[in-house]
Amino acid sequence: MADLQRFRDMLAAYMAKKGLRSTKQRDAIVDAFFVQPDHVSIEELLARVRERDAAIGYATVYRTLKLLTESGVADEHRFGDGLARYELADEEAHHDHLICVECAKITEFEAPDIERLQDEVAKRFGFVTRFHKHEIYGVCPDCQKKTKPRR
Amino acid sequence: MADLQRFRDMLAAYMAKKGLRSTKQRDAIVDAFFVQPDHVSIEELLARVRERDAAIGYATVYRTLKLLTESGVADEHRFGDGLARYELADEEAHHDHLICVECAKITEFEAPDIERLQDEVAKRFGFVTRFHKHEIYGVCPDCQKKTKPRR
DNA sequence: CTCATTGCAAATAATTTGCATGTAA
DNA sequence: TTACATGCAAATTATTTGCAATGAG
Numbered sequence: 001m002a003d004l005q006r007f008r009d010m011l012a013a014y015m016a017k018k019g020l021r022s023t024k025q026r027d028a029i030v031d032a033f034f035v036q037p038d039h040v041s042i043e044e045l046l047a048r049v050r051e052r053d054a055a056i057g058y059a060t061v062y063r064t065l066k067l068l069t070e071s072g073v074a075d076e077h078r079f080g081d082g083l084a085r086y087e088l089a090d091e092e093a094h095h096d097h098l099i100c101v102e103c104a105k106i107t108e109f110e111a112p113d114i115e116r117l118q119d120e121v122a123k124r125f126g127f128v129t130r131f132h133k134h135e136i137y138g139v140c141p142d143c144q145k146k147t148k149p150r151r
Numbered sequence: 152m153a154d155l156q157r158f159r160d161m162l163a164a165y166m167a168k169k170g171l172r173s174t175k176q177r178d179a180i181v182d183a184f185f186v187q188p189d190h191v192s193i194e195e196l197l198a199r200v201r202e203r204d205a206a207i208g209y210a211t212v213y214r215t216l217k218l219l220t221e222s223g224v225a226d227e228h229r230f231g232d233g234l235a236r237y238e239l240a241d242e243e244a245h246h247d248h249l250i251c252v253e254c255a256k257i258t259e260f261e262a263p264d265i266e267r268l269q270d271e272v273a274k275r276f277g278f279v280t281r282f283h284k285h286e287i288y289g290v291c292p293d294c295q296k297k298t299k300p301r302r
Numbered sequence: 303c304t305c306a307t308t309g310c311a312a313a314t315a316a317t318t319t320g321c322a323t324g325t326a327a
Numbered sequence: 328t329t330a331c332a333t334g335c336a337a338a339t340t341a342t343t344t345g346c347a348a349t350g351a352g
Binding site for chain 2: 330331332333334335336
Binding site for chain 1: 229249251252258260262264265268269272273275276277278279280281282283284285286287288289290291292295
């Protein structure tokens with residue numbers, strides 16, 4: 001688990017710079033995100049947040065996640081199921097994803113050697129890298145067992 | 152440029168197997184795709200196709216591109232601008248993408264060493280890979296010149 | 303007090319689908 | 328002839344936005 005305080009500070013700084021205000025809705029959403037900032041969708045997060053305050057509207061969740069993304073606290077991902085998912089923008093421990101095409105489970109992996117080769121590719125083309133996506137779609141071990149049981 | 156005939160055969164086989172018919176609209180769309188099968192969007196393809204037959208509806212383009220995708224002739228990509236783009240599903244010459252965040256230009260790259268490391272990652276997690284996405288987002292050489300001119 | 307924020311509903315944008323009509327095979 | 332295909336418009340889905348009411352600083 002990353003250093004959450006660092007992210008809270010990052011968000012506070014961004015909000016101060018932009019003259020944004022903190023509200024109970026925002027706090028509830030941000031807290032809910034920090035509880036388990038791992039590939040949550042808006043809908044999942046909204047459900048979590050409504051346990052604390054049932055009146056929070058989904059537009060507020062969209063707006064707050066956009067705020068988290070702009071402030072550099074969260075990264076937005078799209079894994080092919082048509083909706084955005086968010087996770088902590090943890091550069092220190094950068095990882096990429098394996099996505100199961102059967103059960104949609106997401107597994108993280110780190111591969112510094114791939115990152116290095118990737119930097120070389122960017123350099124070869126004269127690109128200044130901002131970010132990247134590396135996603136491997138396939139069938140996870142669990143689903144391999146389910147899909148082709150010996151019979 | 153890949154062996155287009157191979158892809159035409161692949162499509163014909165798929166259509167035969169499914170009992171699908173060839174129509175002048177489908178032919179026009181497929182031909183237009185084959186002319187330049189490089190990251191076209193539905194809208195771009197529709198424009199191209201309408202030069203030949205102005206009456207073709209956009210639903211037909213959607214349906215035909217889905218057909219191309221299902222038959223293994225085309226791959227669908229989403230590069231973050233909110234719409235689907237299609238390219239030839241050329242496994243022999245597999246490549247990934249560099250996307251300029253300024254001008255949205257897409258550059259292809261091949262990196263067999265990355266692919267190999269990626270296979271190792273999948274194996275390490277017991278995944279059976281179906282396909283992958285590796286996209287590097289950054290600023291291309293042209294836009295670097297535009298964005299920060301010496302002044 | 304002032305201006306950002308919220309919740310709601312309506313607006314978008316990309317894509318999909320129902321259906322009457324057209325048309326391959 | 329017998330389904331499959333098409334074009335249109337309406338439906339869907341995820342997300343965004345206008346606006347009046349609310350609330351933070």
